[in-house]
Amino acid sequence: MAKYLLLALVTVPFLELYLLVGIGRHLGLLPTLALVVAMGLIGASLARREGLRVVRRWQEAMAQGRPPEEGILSGALVLLAGLLLVLPGILTDVVGLVLLVPAVRRRVAARMRASLERGMRNGSVRVSSYGWGGFRGPGLREAAPTSRLPGEVDAEFTEEKPGR
Template identity: 50%
Template sequence: MGKLLLLFTVVPLVELYLLLFIGDRVGFWPTVAIVASTGAIGAILAKREGLRVLEKWQAALAEARVPEEGVLGGVLVLVGGVLLVTPGVLTDFTGLMLLIPPTRRIIAGFVMRSVERRVAAGSVHVVSYGLGGPGAGAPRSAPRSAPRGQRSVPAMPGVIDVEGEVIDVEG
């Protein structure tokens, strides 16, 4: 929470300073033109790069391969597009770096290493649950069944774990 608060207070102040600095150097209208043009260019680049990533994913999946540019690449394109459409010099520069494929790959590498370190340190915990049907509410990563006499999921408070057997009453 503290990092987000810092981010949402410091970045706008830096952006304001940079816009005033540039406006003082080149004038008001050229500064407005720079901000407007980077927003338009950002929208065009985000659309183009987003479609390119999507086409690569579709082609790879059609050939039953894992896409080379994973979900992280798509997320970085999305973030880059949002940053480029956001008025400001710092956000425009950062967004542009996320939309250019070579720099996006470098940034994706840093992000992946950071996530891997957090996972290795045990500071990331991911649990997903089913939406309904048999096994609803059980973590998806947990085995659905275990050999008789062994528990597949550790007992949790409020959970009644029973074994059952289907008996064919008609046959």
């Protein structure tokens, strides 16, 4: 996963620059700059509206006592779309706009969920939770112990100063 992220961080800026130069040659400097600024403003507005819609649907579902239809991944994808739309560039704007389409976002979230579940089953993805030392308020309960790999142990280390 890290190698794909690194690859994207290296190649996407070059692709964006290539596209901007090509569009700039075809349209001119000012129209290209206007296009990038307009896409950022429109995208930020759409991301805000879509994010508020997701939150509103979550609240309605919770008020009716049923689980929200759109999960955490969908909300995270709206956040990612907003970030991509604010970044200058044509490629990131297109990906951000596509992620704001609810049908596309649901499909991407379903694929991400399936990938996470597969990774958790085969052990390549592990989920850990950290609590606040024994505090358990109303409605909170202690988490079940996590599964351990063979030979895995919990350990705490302290450093002792010489001469003690």
